[in-house]
Amino acid sequence: MQTFDLAARGLRDLNAKLHAHNSNQTAWEIDNPKGSHAIAVGLDAPLEVVVNGSTGYYCAGMNKQATVVVKGSAGPGVAENMMSGTVIVEGDASQYAGATGRGGLLVIKGNAASRCGISMKGIDIVVHGNIGHMSAFMAQSGNLVVLGDAGAALGDSLYEARLFVRGEVKSLGADCVEKEMRPEHIEILRDLLERAGADARPEDFRRYGSARTLYNFHVDNVSAY
């Protein structure tokens, strides 16, 4: 295992080393992150990276293949545009966690702030706590699972992402509706909860999705433009 002291050696050195992946060195520990930005972004190898502390903006952005564990809280845009792999945040995540993600699994063991999963395009996100307002705004595909409560305007202008919430939803955004939980949804949820290490029963969740009324232009609305 390689240990990297970020305070002593700097971000560019760290990310260059992680990008120049050598198959003998797949396990990394990063000490003293101190809220630094862009830690472990753009990884494209089956690395296992543990960050010992809290991170700033865009940790593990654009991740492919790697597993990144943040042993603290993450700043805005954690795992933004993730392609594959796994990102686990042991504390809370700030705004727009997992935004625009195309694949992989993002697990947040605490709470996530506003706009979690905004414009998600295939990523799976499991939040053990609550999520903030405007989460899953314009979310296109993938699954957002929330064990706690969701803030206002959940799933506004949603496309085909599936939203599963166990707690209260403060309000649903435009064109987001509650949908029936069918057996295939229970199965998807069971698998995600298990992979996210979440102790919860899939039957306790409600599913929300798009009413699909915004997909096509209605001539009745022409006067609004």
Place this chain on the structure above:
Amino acid sequence: MCGIVGLFLKNRSLEPRLGAMLTDMLVTMTDRGPDSAGIAIYGADDGRGKITLQSPDPDQDFAALDAELGRVLGCDVDMQVKDSHAVLGLPPERLSEARAKLAELRPGARVMSAGEAIEIYKEVGLPKDVAARFDLPGMSGSHGIGHTRMATESAVTTLGAHPFSTGADQCLVHNGSLSNHNSLRRQLARDGMTFETENDTEVAAAYLSNKLQNGSNLGEALEASLNDLDGFFTFVVGTKYGFGVVRDPIACKPAVMAETDQYVAFGSEYRALVNLPGIDTARVWEPEPATVYFWNH
């Protein structure tokens, strides 16, 4: 962008270190806004009133100003000059009279703050340079607020830098931009508030001062701002004994807070908080949108 830091001490033993801690936090936020920097420090209330004055020509403006002001007011005035700023000490009941006299005696100088505890220092430049010019790390106090600016709504000038103070012992810093500041400025001007700049943040400060003058407490004034101010804002405000935080309902301007039994701290980013004592065991959270937080001594 813009970076905000704030520190409200609960424990008097940290007071001698307030300036040093706040400066360290502010310098960490430099890359959020390198245009200008400022800091408001609430020092010990020694029974004297204080006016912090800024001048583009300090040698000229501050020469013998204490004696001159003392003579026209007929009271004892002391003065401490720090670079482009001077802090004038005088009996607190003479503050408004002194401000009027200063405008006559030194028309080129501007009042940064007035009150019994507050001192505001702000200039164009990097936080580390501004802090060094005024020896901010050497200052003690009970609470303080710092700001590093990336200008969007008005020019990069000393007067456009934050904090803004529009009432005795009051100050406000802002990350964001207001869209209804022109109409609100006209409205507040009709109510007798005066403005030094075209800056949106000054309007927010004057709005809160106006509410406080009309009997609201800090919490009520901040609640009202959520209805009347349109735009993006994370505000941190200070009063003689209080420290408050509010974010607009969209809350896209970042904010992180930490609380221990020794202090309440605010940072635009967690990076600003990492060197505070006991941060590893502090309660760290993001203030909720459209929610008022405030603490009082």
